[in-house]
Amino acid sequence: ETILTQSPATLFRSPGDRATLSCRASQSVRRNLAWYQQKPGQAPRLLIYDASKRATGIPARFSGSGSGTDFTLTISSLEPEDFAVYYCLQGNNGVFTFGPGTTMGI
Amino acid sequence: QVQLVQSGAEVKKPGASVKVSCKASGYSFSSYVMYWVRQAPGQRPEWMGWIHAGSGDTKYSQRFQGRVTITRDTSANTAYMELSSLRSEDTAVYYCARGLPNMDVWGKGTTVTVSS
Numbered sequence: 001e002t003i004l005t006q007s008p009a010t011l012f013r014s015p016g017d018r019a020t021l022s023c024r025a026s027q028s029v030r031r032n033l034a035w036y037q038q039k040p041g042q043a044p045r046l047l048i049y050d051a052s053k054r055a056t057g058i059p060a061r062f063s064g065s066g067s068g069t070d071f072t073l074t075i076s077s078l079e080p081e082d083f084a085v086y087y088c089l090q091g092n093n094g095v096f097t098f099g100p101g102t103t104m105g106i
Numbered sequence: 107q108v109q110l111v112q113s114g115a116e117v118k119k120p121g122a123s124v125k126v127s128c129k130a131s132g133y134s135f136s137s138y139v140m141y142w143v144r145q146a147p148g149q150r151p152e153w154m155g156w157i158h159a160g161s162g163d164t165k166y167s168q169r170f171q172g173r174v175t176i177t178r179d180t181s182a183n184t185a186y187m188e189l190s191s192l193r194s195e196d197t198a199v200y201y202c203a204r205g206l207p208n209m210d211v212w213g214k215g216t217t218v219t220v221s222s
Binding site for chain 1: 167
């Protein structure tokens with residue numbers, strides 16, 4: 001099973017700041033990595049898939065990069081609604097695992 | 107619009123089974139995979155398995171192998187997830203999510219509480 005680790009566990013920023021979140025896989029997942037945002041009481045929301053492609057309706061301030069084992073989600077200028085938990089998800093050979101999450105706090 | 111509507115909350119006793127439904131609308135049901143993901147309180151989401159709604163092919167997480175069964179009814183555009191031999195640790199919100207392969211549309215979740 002491919003294990004994902006995320007860093008940092010918590011990231012404190014202010015609106016307007018830039019935020020960089022990291023996700024590392026225990027083995028190569030090529031570009032089969034997605035990023036999700038989750039707010040309390042809601043289902044996860046797809047932000048990025050295939051490591052760098054923005055999902056439909058996702059603002060351009062969200063961008064993803066990386067391949068193999070190291071991936072990054074960047075939020076260029078935080079809006080108040082961006083304070084949430086962010087998970088990475090890999091899907092190698094039809095088997096999926098989520099990372100432990102990064103909490104974006106003010 | 108694309109929508110996944112899940113069945114209502116369940117309370118079960120240890121050892122029982124639960125079956126959660128997920129009715130799809132707004133897209134070609136048989137052309138997509140349906141995933142099932144659960145999330146225990148304060149924990150990360152956990153993938154349980156998927157079904158290709160067209161072919162009926164399934165794949166399950168090893169963690170749930172033998173306890174979970176995912177099925178679908180193409181005439182009703184509905185997918186089902188049944189989890190057996192419930193224990194307290196299965197208390198969680200259970201989600202269905204459409205994918206091909208990315209989980210791009212999610213249901214609102216079904217809370218399953220296991221308690222004696």
